[in-house]
Amino acid sequence: MAEAGDPVVYEVVSSRVPETSGELPQSVTTIHPGTIGGEFHFTRGHMHTRARGEVYLGLTGTGGLLTFDGRRAVWVAMAPGTIGYIPPGWAHRSVNTGDEPYRFLAVYPGDAGHDHAWVAENGMGHRVMRGASGEPELAPFPRPAAGSR
């Protein structure tokens, strides 16, 4: 639950489709605009528990999809109508790089599973900072310190 002084950074509305093999659950995520410590607002990020891909479609605003396989990071700029693809075995995090809510549709296999601990342990390779011009700048960011989140 959010408390005063602890603003909501993002919200996820999920379908009622079962998260089981063969199903295709969907969710719409809205990331509100803003920065914390110069870093654009982002989702927690996760790896799928099983080797499963995922498809995004940009709906409103501007943002990006950061994927990381533990060694390489790939950034896909997202806008309304942009399709983002997450291959199996790549952790993923979304970032709002604009001044309005960034909203996207996600569709993923029901048996994908969410492993947030992988990102807590391995990080995402980069931070997405707001540059002097307001544009996103990817800053290399090695693994988080042990015990940090």
Ligand SMILES: O=P(O)(O)OC[C@H]1O[C@H](O)[C@H](O)[C@@H](O)[C@@H]1O
């Ligand atoms: O769970 P997070 O890493 O915070 O990401 C937020 C959400 O992003 C997408 O919508 C995924 O399909 C969801 O499964 C995920 O919950």
